[in-house]
Structure formats: structure tokens, C-alpha cells
Amino acid sequence: MNVKSVIAAATGAFMAASAGATAFAEEVNIYSYRQPDLIAPLLDAFTKETGIETNVLFLNKGLVERMKAEGANSPADLIMTVDIGRLSNAKDEGVTQPVESAAINGTIPENYRDPEGHWYGLTTRGRVIYASKDRVEQDAITYEELADPKWKGKICIRSGQHIYNVALIASVIAHLGEDKAEAWLSGVKDNLARKPNGNDRAQAKGVYSGECDIGIGNTYYVGLMMTNEKEPEQKEWADAIKVLFPNAEDRGTHVNISGMALAKHAPNKDAAVKLMEFLASPKGQELYAERVFEYPVDPNASASDIVKSFGDINADPLSLDEIAKNRAAASAMVDKVGFNN
Template identity: 70%
Template structure:
């Protein structure tokens, strides 16, 4: 994809951290409806650095990414531009978009508790309870510094302050069955194997496991767990976003805005939610039947900018309590 080719009339260039197969159905529908061709460049890292290095000649029109950290990183890295678009703003609640219009959330995922159907009788839980000694040796999780966990820990700092969160993380550490390891799916596998009873995981992985025809054993992992939505009785469950941002030097800006308006629409949100098992941010769009089957999510109303503002503190606290070292003997 060269800068010259990017200036053709009927194109839009997307730099994406999202897997191409997850967004392709959306791109196909957009092209069918508008005739505008989409070029997706998938990157697993270094997206902001790449656009910054390309400078004014960057062919990037639109950035698609997951996680509030990566959206704020794009804004702070100076590779986005603000957009005030009534059609988009009317579809996306204020808590899921940047106050300056530099990024917009498209779908949310809950950071929930996976619990053994066999061994866990509780059907309600709070994040605070994860530090309760009753779970000693029964909790597993992926790397505590992973952005999904840091997002949750940052929300705890936002709600309770750093001092409380430090004590809480120390309690969580004592409840670990083993050192943090693997990804969210492998926590479900560990629960099925009896290595732990509960874990932290994102909602959408359960949908991906339940429908995995290529690797059917993942269906068994998912079948062994139930999804508990923490803090349903009070502030709600921590959610993170996938989102979009208009690139700073978008050569096809009109087409990029058309695509952004499409992605914010109920139609696109429905396609996206069905494909990736996430929750649409538009109140009018519906999640997939599989996701509805997990139960009702009450999302924490905390603005994601407040979560992002506490990520650095959360990361430092993880190191301070040695969470990644696993339980102390």
C-alpha cells in the first residue's frame, strides 16, 4: 500500500490491531453499500510508531484497535485528529468516547470471573472478594501486567484509591493457585483441569471458545465454566473497548468519516457484536444470542478516560506487590 495508491477516490486505508477476519464482514458490507474499497493493514504491534514515522505522507485514514490503553496511546502519540460528527456522537454514549473526539468506542467486553460449574456454588461475586482468603489457592490469571488486567486494576484505583488497591492486589496474590501465565482461554482450560476454581477473563473469549470448530477441545473448556459478572449489585462490571480513531493525516478523509459513521451504526454494531461476541456500545444494537446467554451485564459507568489515567499507578502496584511472582509460600 503506497501513499500514491492511497489517494485513489474510492478507497479507505485502515491500520488495525484487530484480527482481519474479525473485521472483514464489516468491511465487505461497507464496500457493498458504498462502493468504497477498504484496504486493511494488520499490525500486531508498533501501529502508532509506524504512522508517526510515515508522517504527513502516511496512507492511514482510520485506526482500529482494542483496549483503552491503545486508544489513548494513539491520541498521545499524535497520530489521531479530533472529529465532531453528530451521527457518530448520537450513536456512542459519552463514557465510551474521547472528550476531544480523538477516539470512539465501538464494542465493549466485560472483565469477568470464569468459575467452575462443578466446584463453585456462588452465582454472584465482586472484584473485592477476589482477595478473600476463602479463594486461597483457587484463583488463576494471565500475566498481571497484561493490558486487560491493568485496565481492571486501574478501575480499582479509580474507585478505591491506590492504598486500598495495593492491599487488594496483595490479597489476590495470596489466593493464586500458580504464577500468572497463559492467556484468558488457558485459564478456562486450567479450571476444567481442576488447577483452579476461578479466573479473570474477558466475556468474548467464552463465545469464541464455544463456537471454535477448528479446535473443538476449546468448547469443552468453555462448557466447564460459568460467567460471573462482578459487582452487579453495586457499581457494575469493568468493561474495556474496541474502538476507532481518525488518522491525523488521513488522505481519504471523507471516505474515512463515511466508514466511521457506518461502524457506529446499529447495523454495523450488530454485525460486529455477532462476529466478535462483544457488546455493542449503541443502546439500540443487540449483542449475539450466545452473549445474551451469559446473563445480564451491568457495565461500570466509570468513564474510560478515568481508567486510562490510573493505568500507570496500577502497573506500578502490580510490581510493588510482586503479583507476577505468584503466591508466597
């Protein structure tokens, strides 16, 4: 079978499964980068409240490419994903459409949504410092300080080209300009304890083992480690670190988002918009944020007790649209300074 045939067959199977028990009922088909079990309680609450069924297709890669290949025949109504890079890429690749909803705009702050309404943030995660409780005395830090020679050989981080770090570097470019950002990134590279590798949990493990004194990671991984019953050693990694929120006293800590976008050819557009409005509501944001250990974007919605235990976050108010504009320059800068080498 060629690629188009495979996609057609897979799409047909997805639609057949979703239609089997819900013929003639309203439904929403979701293409998701997030594991189905993470969003299931949220979607169950929506169905209970509205009677609208939801069907989730989990795609850990190739979501946009699939939608482009499906074209006008795509069954996708809604995209749920993480990172401003993936959301802005979906818009740039032409697989989304704008939404104008007073309900959504009323709860999603302007800096967490696309100016044209193509994507909306639902929850945020801070790009923070995992500092050793035993070896790091200070309780405040800035991103700029990561280039200070006092940290030479003491920093752990995942690949500079990972979307989380590209977004962080893009935010530094937005604040400092490209020349100063490049000097900063070179300084951080000089302070690395090892070649960038692993995921964010691996950076906490590096702090726990003594390989480094500080790691760079997202806040939600701390919650995942704290509650990991299948791999309890991760609880020890989490217990070995304290979370420091960079630039808490000035511009604020860089945050990224998980978010949503309406598919360009959504066959169930009205139902999909209803789901978007539910997700954007304080109730929806709180349910979602609690499940994924993140912060609701609505300042009137509450974070979970576990997330509150990380400490107060003063989020950088910089528009994520502005960060997205600097992603290409950030990625090029990683290669220019040889960060991953």
C-alpha cells in the same frame, strides 16, 4: 535498508495494492490490531452500502510507532484496535485527530468516547469471572471478593501487566483509591493458584483441569471457545465454566472496548469519517459485535444470541478516559506488590 527505507517500501506496497483495482474510487486505508477476517464482513457491508473500498493492514504490534515514523506520508486513514490503553496511547503519541460528528456522538455513549473526539468505542467486553460449574456454588461475586482468603490457591489469571488486567486494576484504583486498591491486589496475589501466565483461554483451561476454581478473563473468549471447530477441546473448557459478572448488584462489571480513531494525516478523511459513522451506527455495531462476540456500546443495538447466553451485564458506567488516567499507577502497582512473581 534502514528502518525508514523499510517502512517506505512497505507503505508503498500497501498503497500500490490498494490502488491497483480502485483507481479514482473512494477508499479508506485501515491500520488494524484486529485480524482482517474478523472485520471483513463489516467492511464488506460498508462497501456494499456506500461504494467506498477498504484496505486493511494488520499489525499485531508497533502500529503507533509505524505511524509516527511514516509521519505526514502515512497512508493510514483509520485505526481499529482494542483496549482503552491502545486508543489513549495513540492519542497521546499524536497519531490521531479529533472528529466531530453528530451521527457518531448520537450512538456512542459519552463514557465510551474521548472527551476531545480522538477515539470512540464500538463494542465492549466484560472482565469477568470464569467459575467452575462443579466447584463454585455461588452465582454472584465482586472484584473485592477476589482478595478474600476463602479463594486462597484457587484463582488463575494472566500477567498482571497485560493491558486487560492493567485496565481492570486502573478501574479498581478509580473506585477505591490507590491505598485500598494496593491492599486488594496484594490479597488477590495471595490467592493465586499459580504464577500468572497464558492468555484468557488458558484460565478457562485451568478451571477445566482443576488447577483453579475461578479464572479472570474477557467475555468474548467464551464465545471464541464455544464456537472453536479447529480446536474442539476448547468447547469443553467453555462448557466447564459459568460466567459471573462481578459487582453486578452495585457499581457494575468493568468493561473495556474495541474502538476506532481517525489518523492524524488521513489522506481520505471524508471517506474515513463515513466509515466511522457506519461503524458507529446500530447496524454497524451489531455486525461487529456479533462477529467478535462482544456487546454493542449503543444501548439500542442488540447483542448476538451467543453473547446473550453469557448472561446480562450491568456495565460499570465509569468513563474509560478516567480508567486511562490510572493505567500508569496500575502498572506500577503490579510491580510494587510483585504480582507476577
